[in-house]
Amino acid sequence: MKAIQxxxxxxxxxxxxxxxxxxRNAEEIARRAGREIxxxxxxxxxxxxxxxxxxxGLVLTTDSFAVVNNPSIDIVxxxxxxxxxxxxxxxxxxxxxxHVVTANKALIAxxxxxxxxxxxxxxVMVAFEAAVAGGIPVIKxxxxxxxxxxxxxxxxxxxxxxxxxxxxxxDKGAAFAxxxxxxxxxxxxxxxxxxxxxxxxAAHKLTILSAIAFGVPxxxxxxxxxxxxxxxxxxxxxxxxxxxxIKLLGISKRHANGIELRVHPTLIPAKRLIANVxxxxxxxxxxxxxxxxTLYYGAGAGSEPTASAVVADLVDVTRLITADPHHRVPHxxxxxxxxxxxxxxxxxxxETACYLRMRAMDRPGVLAEVTRILSxxxxxxxxxxxxxxxxxxxxxxxxxxxxxxxxxxVDVAIANIEALEAISGKVTRLRMESLA
Amino acid sequence: MKAIQxxxxxxxxxxxxxxxxxxRNAEEIARRAGREIxxxxxxxxxxxxxxxxxxxGLVLTTDSFAVVNNPSIDIVxxxxxxxxxxxxxxxxxxxxxxHVVTANKALIAxxxxxxxxxxxxxxVMVAFEAAVAGGIPVIKxxxxxxxxxxxxxxxxxxxxxxxxxxxxxxDKGAAFAxxxxxxxxxxxxxxxxxxxxxxxxAAHKLTILSAIAFGVPxxxxxxxxxxxxxxxxxxxxxxxxxxxxIKLLGISKRHANGIELRVHPTLIPAKRLIANVxxxxxxxxxxxxxxxxTLYYGAGAGSEPTASAVVADLVDVTRLITADPHHRVPHxxxxxxxxxxxxxxxxxxxETACYLRMRAMDRPGVLAEVTRILSxxxxxxxxxxxxxxxxxxxxxxxxxxxxxxxxxxVDVAIANIEALEAISGKVTRLRMESLA
Numbered sequence: 001m002k003a004i005q006x007x008x009x010x011x012x013x014x015x016x017x018x019x020x021x022x023x024r025n026a027e028e029i030a031r032r033a034g035r036e037i038x039x040x041x042x043x044x045x046x047x048x049x050x051x052x053x054x055x056x057g058l059v060l061t062t063d064s065f066a067v068v069n070n071p072s073i074d075i076v077x078x079x080x081x082x083x084x085x086x087x088x089x090x091x092x093x094x095x096x097x098x099h100v101v102t103a104n105k106a107l108i109a110x111x112x113x114x115x116x117x118x119x120x121x122x123x124v125m126v127a128f129e130a131a132v133a134g135g136i137p138v139i140k141x142x143x144x145x146x147x148x149x150x151x152x153x154x155x156x157x158x159x160x161x162x163x164x165x166x167x168x169x170x171d172k173g174a175a176f177a178x179x180x181x182x183x184x185x186x187x188x189x190x191x192x193x194x195x196x197x198x199x200x201x202a203a204h205k206l207t208i209l210s211a212i213a214f215g216v217p218x219x220x221x222x223x224x225x226x227x228x229x230x231x232x233x234x235x236x237x238x239x240x241x242x243x244x245x246i247k248l249l250g251i252s253k254r255h256a257n258g259i260e261l262r263v264h265p266t267l268i269p270a271k272r273l274i275a276n277v278x279x280x281x282x283x284x285x286x287x288x289x290x291x292x293x294t295l296y297y298g299a300g301a302g303s304e305p306t307a308s309a310v311v312a313d314l315v316d317v318t319r320l321i322t323a324d325p326h327h328r329v330p331h332x333x334x335x336x337x338x339x340x341x342x343x344x345x346x347x348x349x350x351e352t353a354c355y356l357r358m359r360a361m362d363r364p365g366v367l368a369e370v371t372r373i374l375s376x377x378x379x380x381x382x383x384x385x386x387x388x389x390x391x392x393x394x395x396x397x398x399x400x401x402x403x404x405x406x407x408x409x410v411d412v413a414i415a416n417i418e419a420l421e422a423i424s425g426k427v428t429r430l431r432m433e434s435l436a
Numbered sequence: 437m438k439a440i441q442x443x444x445x446x447x448x449x450x451x452x453x454x455x456x457x458x459x460r461n462a463e464e465i466a467r468r469a470g471r472e473i474x475x476x477x478x479x480x481x482x483x484x485x486x487x488x489x490x491x492x493g494l495v496l497t498t499d500s501f502a503v504v505n506n507p508s509i510d511i512v513x514x515x516x517x518x519x520x521x522x523x524x525x526x527x528x529x530x531x532x533x534x535h536v537v538t539a540n541k542a543l544i545a546x547x548x549x550x551x552x553x554x555x556x557x558x559x560v561m562v563a564f565e566a567a568v569a570g571g572i573p574v575i576k577x578x579x580x581x582x583x584x585x586x587x588x589x590x591x592x593x594x595x596x597x598x599x600x601x602x603x604x605x606x607d608k609g610a611a612f613a614x615x616x617x618x619x620x621x622x623x624x625x626x627x628x629x630x631x632x633x634x635x636x637x638a639a640h641k642l643t644i645l646s647a648i649a650f651g652v653p654x655x656x657x658x659x660x661x662x663x664x665x666x667x668x669x670x671x672x673x674x675x676x677x678x679x680x681x682i683k684l685l686g687i688s689k690r691h692a693n694g695i696e697l698r699v700h701p702t703l704i705p706a707k708r709l710i711a712n713v714x715x716x717x718x719x720x721x722x723x724x725x726x727x728x729x730t731l732y733y734g735a736g737a738g739s740e741p742t743a744s745a746v747v748a749d750l751v752d753v754t755r756l757i758t759a760d761p762h763h764r765v766p767h768x769x770x771x772x773x774x775x776x777x778x779x780x781x782x783x784x785x786x787e788t789a790c791y792l793r794m795r796a797m798d799r800p801g802v803l804a805e806v807t808r809i810l811s812x813x814x815x816x817x818x819x820x821x822x823x824x825x826x827x828x829x830x831x832x833x834x835x836x837x838x839x840x841x842x843x844x845x846v847d848v849a850i851a852n853i854e855a856l857e858a859i860s861g862k863v864t865r866l867r868m869e870s871l872a
Contacts, residue, residue, distance in 0.1 A: 021726045025586050031651060031774035032583050034762055129581070135727035137581020145565070145573020147468050148747025150461050215467060273733060276712055290457045291571035291744035294734035297709060298727060308727035311584025320763055326470055327759040338467035 003036035004318045007067040009089060010079035011044045011060075014103055014130070016053055017303030018077065018310045025311075033315045043067045068093045075317055077310060078102040087111055094118045094126070099321065101313040103130035103306055109204035112211070112218040116331040123325045127313035132205040133158050133282045135305030136298040137312060142286055143212045143333040149288025151213040153253035155266075155433065158205040160280035160300045161189045161196035162228050162248040166265075167278045170236050170245070176229060188280055198227035199248065199263040206250030209284065210261055214254050214342060215334035219261065222344035226264035235357060235428060238399050239267050242383060244355075244432070245275040251433065258345040267355050267432040274435065285435060293435070348408035353382065353432040356400045356414070359389060361422040367398065370423075373416045374402065377409040395424055401432065439472035440754045443503040445525060446515035447480045447496075450539055450566070452489055453739030454513065454746045461747075469751045479503045504529045511753055513746060514538040523547055530554045530562070535757065537749040539566035539742055545640035548647070548654040552767040559761045563749035568641040569594050569718045571741030572734040573748060578722055579648045579769040585724025587649040589689035591702075591869065594641040596716035596736045597625045597632035598664050598684040602701075603714045606672050606681070612665060624716055634663035635684060635699040642686030645720065646697055650690050650778060651770035655697065658780035662700035671793060671864060674835050675703050678819060680791075680868070681711040687869065694781040703791050703868040710871065721871060729871070784844035789818065789868040792836045792850070795825060797858040803834070806859075809852045810838065813845040831860055837868065 006022075008015050019039055022029065030036045040057075043064040044050040050060050061067065068076055068089050076093040078100060080086055086107050093100050094115070102108065108115070108128050119126045129139045133156065142151070157163050161183060168179040180197065183189035195201045207220040228248050239246050244267040253260040268275050273295055277283040282300025287293050299305035320328050330336060360366045371381060382401045389395040402410070414427045442458075444451050455475055458465065466472045476493075479500040480486035486496050497503065504512055504525050512529040514536060516522055522543050529536050530551070538544065544551070544564050555562045565575045569592065578587070593599050597619060604615040616633065619625035631637045643656040664684050675682050680703040689696040704711050709731055713719040718736025723729050735741035756764050766772060796802045807817060818837045825831040838846070850863045 017726070021584050025584060025725070028586050028651075029584060031770045032766070034766075034771050135724075136730055137577050140576060140581045141573050141732075144752065145576045145748050146744065147751040148457050148461060148465060148744045150464050215464075273709065273712055276709055288571075288744060289461070290453070290740040290747070292735050292741055294572055294732070296577075296730070296732060298730035304726040305728055308582065308584045308724060311726070312581055315583040316580065319765065323759050323763040327756055327763060329755065330468070330470075334467045335470050 001035040003038045004074050004321065005038060005040045005072055006075050006077055006314065007070060007073040008039055008042040008077050008079065009064050009067060011042050011050050011053060012079070013303045014306045014310065015042070015079040017307035018079065019053065021304055021307045021311050029311065029315065033318045035318065037314050037318055041067045041070060041073060064089050065092065068098070069096060073098060074321065075099045075101060075314060077314070078104055083107060083110065090115055091118060094122050094124055097122055097124060099124045099317045100126045101310055101317060102126065102128050103310060105131040105201070105204040105208060109207040109218055109220040112208070116336070119331065120336050125317050125320065125328060126331060127317055128208070129313050130306050130309035132208050133284055134298065134300040134302060135308040136282060136284065136296045136300065137309065138209070138284045138296045139212060141296055142209065144329055146286060146288045146291060146294070149290045151254065152287045152289055153251070154209055154213050154284060154286040155249045155251040155435065156206065156209065156284035157247055157274065157277050157282055158250050158284065158300060159196055159202040159248060160282055161193065162202070163277065163282070164188050164280045165197070165228060166246060166248065169233055170240065173233055173237065175233050176231055197229050199225045202248060202250045202263045206252060206261065206263055209250070210252035210259060212333040213252065213286070214259055215332060215338065215340045216259060216342050217339055219344050222261060224262040224264070224347040228265050231265050232428070234397070235430065238357065238385065239355065240270070241385065242401065243270050244268060245270050246430065247275065249433065254342070255345065258343045260350055261344045262347065262350065265430055267430055268435055272435050348411065350407045351404050352407070353404055354402045354410055355430040355432055356402065357428040358398050358417060359395045359424040360398045361424070362388070362394050362396045363422065366422040369420055370398070370417055374413050377413040379405040379409060379413055437471040439474045440510050440757065441474060441476045441508050442511050442513055442750065443506060443509040444475055444478040444513050444515065445500050445503060447478050447486045447489060448515070449739045450742045450746065451478070451515040453743035454515065455489065457740055457743045457747050465747065465751065469754045471754065473750050473754055477503045477506060477509060500525050501528065504534070505532060509534060510757065511535045511537060511750060513750070514540055517542070519543060519546065526551055527554060530558050530560055533558055533560060535560045535753045536562045537746055537753060538562065538564050539746060541567040541637070541640040541644060545643040545654055545656040548644070552772070555767065556772050561753050561756065561764060562767060563753055564644070565749050566742050566745035568644050569720055569732070570734065570736040570738065571744040572718060572720065572732045572736065573745065574645070574720045574732045575648060577732055578645065580765055582722060582724045582727060582730070585726045587690065588723045588725055589687070590645055590649050590720060590722040591685045591687040591871065592642065592645065592720035593683055593710065593713050593718055594686050594720065594736060595632055595638040595684060596718055597629065598638070599713065599718070600624050600716045601633070601664060602682060602684065605669055606676065609669055609673065611669050612667055633665045635661045638684060638686045638699045642688060642697065642699055645686070646688035646695060648769040649688065649722070650695055651768060651774065651776045652695060652778050653775055655780045658697060660698040660700070660783040664701050667701055668864070670833070671866065674793065674821065675791065676706070677821065678837065679706050680704060681706050682866065683711065685869065690778070691781065694779045696786055697780045698783065698786065701866055703866055704871055708871050784847065786843045787840050788843070789840055790838045790846055791866040791868055792838065793864040794834050794853060795831045795860040796834045797860070798824070798830050798832045799858065802858040805856055806834070806853055810849050813849040815841040815845060815849055
C-alpha cells in the first residue's frame with residue numbers, strides 16, 4: 001500500500017522527537033501498521049535551524065497553512081501548542097478532510113467540543129493520546145481498555161514539574177522556592193512556571209480524562225484549580241508523620257447529579273502505589289466498577305516519550321484511515337449523540353477528609369473552641385498532632401485530620417477558627433483522598 | 437443497528453462475571469460501542485445451577501458445539517479454560533466464520549499460532565486481552581499504545597497467587613507451606629496449586645506478552661520456568677536487608693540474536709514501583725526505546741476484573757465486525773506476514789546479576805576459595821553478608837551478590853562451590869534485575 005503522508009506542524013521538542021522515532025523505527029512501525037508512515041512536510045519557525053534535523057526528503061516551510069492545505073498530506077500532526085494559531089490550523093485541516101493528531105492539551109480541553117463536532121461532520125479522526133500524561137497510553141486504556149466498566153473516579157499525577165518539586169521538597173525538607181529554582185535549572189520547569197505550578201496544565205489534562213471516562217463534554221472552565229506554590233515544607237513533613245504523602249492530583253468523580261473536577265495538593269496514604277510515583281514521572285489511577293483500581297505509569301513529558309504517543313496515534317489513524325467512521329473509536333469514548341449532560345458540581349458540594357493546620361496560642365481551652373466550631377459544622381476529627389512553633393513564640397502548630405466533610409462546611413469552620421483570638425494567621429487546609 | 441449476539445462457553449467465575457457486567461452496564465456499553473451487545477446463548481455444565489444466574493432471555497445448553505455452530509451468534513466467548521475441548525471449540529467457531537473472545541492463556545500460549553493462522557484465513561478476530569493480567573488492558577497497551585516503540589524488554593508480576601504468597605512471606609516472615617495453606621483457605625490458590633506456584637501460569641502469560649511485544653510466534657515450550665515453592669523465608673529476609681524484594685517475574689528481553697523468555701523468583705530493588713505491588717495484584721513493566729519504562733497495574737484475576745477485559749474485547753470486536761481485516765489490529769501486533777524469526781535464547785546464555793546463598797563452615801580460607809571459584813568463571817562480587825546459622829552448628833549463611841554474569845558460568849561456579857568440603861548442602865541461586 002501507498003505510504004501515509006504526514007505533515008508536521010512544529011519541529012521543536014516533540015516534533016523533533018516524532019520525526020526521530022518515525023525514522024528510527026520505520027521498519028518496525030510499517031510491520032505493525034501494514035504500510036509506511038512518512039513525514040513529507042514540516043512547518044517550522046526557523047528554516048536554517050530545522051534543516052539539520054530534517055535532512056533529505058522532507059519539505060520545510062514557515063507557512064503552517066501551506067502544510068494544512070497541501071492535498072498530498074493525509075494526516076496533520078499539530079505540535080506547536082497554545083490556542084492560536086493551533087486552533088485555526090486544526091479546524092482548517094479538518095475542513096480539508098484531513099485527519100489530525102495533536103499533543104495540545106490546552107486546545108483539546110478548551111476547544112475539544114467544537115473540534116470533535118467538526119471532525120464528526122467531516123468524517124475524520126482527531127487523536128490526542130499525547131495530550132495527557134505523555135507516553136502513557138492512558139487515553140486508550142480508559143476509552144477502549146476499560147470500555148466494559150462504569151468508571152467511578154480517576155485521579156492522576158499529571159504534571160511532572162509539580163511532582164518533581166514535591167518529591168524534592170519531601171526528600172530534602174526544602175522550601176518550594178528553592179526547589180523551583182532547581183527544577184528550572186534542570187529544565188523541568190519553564191522560566192515562567194505558572195501554567196505548571198498553579199495547576200492549570202494538570203486541569204487541562206484532567207478535563208480530557210474526565211470527558212472520556214464519563215462521556216461528558218469538555219468542561220475546563222468549571223474545574224476547581226489550586227497549585228502547589230503556597231505549599232509549606234512543614235505540611236509535607238506533618239503529612240509524612242501521619243502516614244501520608246502530598247501529591248498534586250487531578251481528581252474527577254462521578255455522582256448521580258454531576259461530576260467533581262478538581263486539581264489541588266492532596267494527602268494520600270503513603271502505602272498506595274501512586275503515592276510512590278516520584279520525580280517527573282506521571283501516573284493515572286482509574287477505578288472502574290468491574291475492574292476495580294487500575295494504574296498507568298510512565299514518563300509524562302519529554303521529546304521521545306511524547307513522540308511515542310503521537311506515533312501510536314498515527315498508527316491507529318493509519319489503520320482506520322479508509323474505514324467507515326462507525327468502525328472508529330468515538331473521540332470521547334461514547335458515541336457523539338450519546339454524551340451525558342452531567343454538569344460539574346460546585347466545589348462547595350465536594351466531600352473530602354481534610355488536613356487543617358493552624359498556629360494556636362499555647363493555653364488551655366483553645367482546642368476546645370476549635371473542636372466546638374468543627375462540631376457545629378458537623379465535622380468530626382480523626383487524628384490530631386501538636387508541635388511547638390519556633391522558640392520564643394508562645395504558639396503551637398496544631399494539625400487536625402477530619403473525617404469526610406462537605407467543602408462548604410469546612411469553609412465556614414475555617415472562617416470561624418481564623419476569627420478566634422487564640423489563632424494566629426490563616427488556617428492551612430489540604431484535602432485528603434483514601435483512593436481505596 | 438441490530439444487537440450483536442454473543443454465545444458464552446462457560447458460565448463459571450469469569451462467564452458469570454461477564455454476563456453480570458454486560459447486563460449491569462448494558463446502557464453505557466451500548467453508548468460506547470454504538471450498538472447493543474447481548475448474550476443470547478450459553479453452554480454450561482449444569483443447567484439447574486446456571487438457570488438462576490442466567491434468568492430470562494438466555495438459552496442454556498450443555499452442548500458447547502451447539503453454541504459454536506449456531507448461525508445466529510456473531511461472537512463466541514470461550515471461558516471454559518484448558519486445552520480440550522476449548523481448542524476444538526475455538527477452531528470450529530473460526531471455521532464457522534465467527535469472531536472469538538477468550539480468556540484462555542494456556543490455549544493461546546500453546547496453540548495461538550495455529551489459531552491465529554486459521555482466524556487470518558477466515559478473516560475473523562480472536563481477542564485475548566483477558567488471557568493476561570486479568571482486567572489490566574496490557575495487551576492493548578503493548579500492541580497499540582506503544583506501537584511507535586521498539587520494545588526492549590518487559591517483565592511482569594502476572595500470577596496473583598504467587599504474589600500474595602510472597603507478600604505474606606515477607607510481611608510475616610512465614611514459611612512457604614504455611615502461607616500456601618492460608619492462600620488456599622482464602623480462595624487465592626487452587627487445591628492443586630502446581631500451575632500457579634511452579635510458574636507455569638505465569639509462563640503462559642509471559643509467552644503471550646513476549647509475542648506481541650517483539651512480533652514473534654508463541655514459543656511457550658522454549659520458556660525457562662521456575663516457581664516459588666522452594667523459596668526460603670530467610671532468602672526473603674536477606675534480600676530485604678540488602679534493599680531488594682523477591683517477586684516471581686516473567687521476563688522477556690530482546691537481543692540481536694534472540695529473545696529471553698524466563699519465569700523465576702527475582703530480586704528487584706525495593707524502591708522500584710513494581711517492587712511495591714503487593715498481594716494478589718498484578719503489574720507489567722514495559723520498556724520501549726522511545727517512551728522509556730511504563731507500568732500497568734490492576735487486578736490480575738477474579739470474576740469482574742477478568743470480565744472487564746472480556747467485555748472490552750467484545751466492544752472492540754463489535755466496532756470492527758464489519759470492517760475489512762486490514763482495518764483491524766493484527767493478532768500479534770505485527771502483520772501476520774511480518775513476524776520475526778527470532779528464536780528463544782538458551783537459558784545458559786542469559787546474563788543476570790545473582791544472589792548466591794551458601795552454608796559455609798566458619799573457618800578461615802573458605803571465602804577465599806569461594807571467591808577464587810567465582811573469579812575463575814569471570815564472576816565478580818558486588819556485595820556480601822554473613823550471618824551465623826542456628827546455634828550449635830558451626831555454619832554461617834554467606835550471601836553474595838554478583839555483578840552481571842552469564843548463567844552458564846554461574847552454573848559451573850555453583851557446582852564447584854558445592855564440591856568444596858567447607859560448604860554444606862546446595863547453593864541457593866536467585867537472579868536479580870535492576871529494571872532500570
